[in-house]
Amino acid sequence: MKPIYFDLDFGITCIDTRHMRDDFVAAYLIEDNGCVAFVDTGCYLSVPTLLATLDEKNIKREQVDYIILTHIHLDHAGGAGALIKHLPNAKVYVHEYGANHLIDPSKLRAGVIGVYGELFFKQFLGDLIPIAKDKIIIAKDKDEITLGSRVLKFIDTPGHARHHVCIWDEKSRGIFSGDTLGVSYREFDTEQGVLIFPPTTPIQFDPDAWKNTIQQLMTLQPKYAYLTHFNRIEFTQKSAAMLATHIDGFTNIAKQMQGHVSRHKAIKEALLDYLLEIAGQHGVTLDKTQKIKIFKGDLEICAQGLGVWLDTD
Ligand SMILES: [Zn+2]
Structure with missing residues (x-):
């Protein structure tokens, strides 16, 4: 299988994990003086693509440290258990609230099957393999690790999920941001720049914490965000403001629909209207059907997360 990847500079590669569709879920490879790290893995089904990328780049599996x-x-970490079986020297870094779910993924599996169903799990996520406890290292806020000649620094970043860390790469002045600096599809790039919106995924969406996190990350004065969804973007104050604005936009929709008889459906419809509106204002020229097709992957999950937030806030 021929992997699809994008060589960025500073030894960073964006790998298309091919989850659900192309240009949707990225994993990253960082190479520095013969040392290699993956940042995120896609799901279980993405692992052959990750290994094929190593092969294409003549990177030995022993070279992967992290x-x-x-x-x-699971679109970020679901493949970690299967991947590490091929990487004899690798350790897994994860937030302390995520570690136990990697050692025993049964709750994670049950939670995902509860939301998406068994069929979806098998077809699109594949499986979940536990990771031995001694392979896992907790990534604490401000911890630094060395990869070749560069230092990678962890930052605790609640908002999208309580178990979220971002990774600051001083060398490229970039943040490996998972979902914390939003979702931005390349299909929506226009002369106005990138369009960014928040994935308000269940069950730990916390808008106030998220906006604080964005402010904290901006104090690093980043040049780039390495987004999981999808690829590297230049991340400016304007990007940060756009993301914060749409976090408020999404929560306002949720609040307006609080008492609606079919609340979930109402939130979903209003979110789609909102996204189509902001895409229009952004100068996106794709036709409506194409826009809906791209937004569709996020709508269900964003509406669910907003529902959980309404019920717990
Ligand atoms: Zn996420």
Whole structure:
């Protein structure tokens, strides 16, 4: 299988994990003086693509020191257990709230099957393999690790999920941001730049914490965000403001629909209207059907997360 990947600079490669569709879920490879790390893995079914990328780049599996997980949602971390079986020297870095779910993924599996169903799990996520406890290292806020000649620094980043860390790469002045700096599809790039919106995934969406996290990350004065969804973007104050605005936009929709008889459906419809509106204002020229097709992957999950937030806030 021929992997699809994008060589960025600073030894960073964006790998298309091919989850659900192309240009949707990225994993990253960082190479520095013969040392290698993955940041996120895609799901279980993405592992052959990751290994094929190593082969294409003539990277030996022994060279991979780290699998760094931004958080344990399965489109980011679902492949870690299967991947590490091929990487004899690798350790997994993960937030302390995610570690136990990697050692014993039964709750994670049950939670995902509860939301998406068994069929979806098998077809699109594949499986979940436990990771031995001695392979896991907790990534604490401000911890630094060395990869070749560069230092990678972990930052605790609640908002999208409580088990989320971002990774600051001083060398490229980039943040491996998982879902914390939003979702931005390349199909929506226009002369106005990138369109960013928040994935308000269940069950730990916390808008206030998220906006604080964005502010904290901006104090690093980043040049780039390495997004999982999808690929590297330049991340400016304007990007940060756009993301914060749409976090508020999404929560306002949820609040307006609080008492609606079919609340979930109402939130979903209003979210789609909102996204189509902001895409229009952003100058996206794709036709409506194409836009809906791209947004569709996020709508259900964003509406669910907003529902959980309404019920727990
Ligand atoms: Zn996530």
